[in-house]
Amino acid sequence: MPEQELTSVERTALYKSLGNPLRRRILEYVGRHGEANSTVLAKELGESSGTTSYHLRKLAEQRLIEEIPEKSGGRERWWRALPFQHTTPDPATMTPAEYAAAEQLAILKIDVDTALFRRAHEEYRGPEGWAQVMRxxxxxxxxxxxxxxxxxxxxxxxxxxxxxxxxxxxxxxxxxxxxxxxxxxxxxxxxxxx
Incomplete structure (x- = not known):
């Protein structure tokens, strides 16, 4: 899958979006379940449907999700994740705003990755198990x-x-x-x- 070519402004918005805890939870849910609407997400994530609807539209603007036309109708809109690949550029080439947003996202990613690392060790059941750790x-x-x-x-x-x-x-x-x-x-x- 080819990477999207993004401008500095688009990358800054992307990093801010991915660094938003609720948007991350929405993306994780849609990725895990394949699709969702604002009502389902509101119930699952403990938010109002107005809030989840707003964040779904913002994620769609950044081409991280898309509407499922065949399931959507009237006010009910269903969404699915889009394939996405992105490599962060050299920090020396970033604007201050882009760097700050990327740094905040990196801190969040480190927390998530640390939790995954701990789970991998806790769930390790030998070389034939689902959890694998290699250094x-x-x-x-x-x-x-x-x-x-x-x-x-x-x-x-x-x-x-x-x-x-x-x-x-x-x-x-x-x-x-x-x-x-x-x-x-x-x-x-x-x-x-x-």
């Missing part, structure tokens, strides 16, 4: 690292499925990947790191 370290050149990341994306495309095409036994799975060079130090008298 590794190695030596790579920058080009090898970039090739590795490209291959990682290819693996996700090879083994992952959009919700509507997933086999019956498939479950939604959260995956996280990060790579960071070790701090600059010395190894056998030679400098290492970036």
């Amino acid at each position: 590794a370290g190695t030596w790579m050149t920058k080009e090898e690292l970039l090739d590795f990341v490209r291959d990682y994306h290819a693996l996700l495309e090879r083994y992952g499925h959009p919700r509507e095409e997933a086999p019956d036994e498939a479950r939604p799975v959260s995956l996280r990947f990060y790579a960071v060079p070790d701090l600059v130090t010395e190894w056998n008298g030679e400098p290492t790191g970036p």
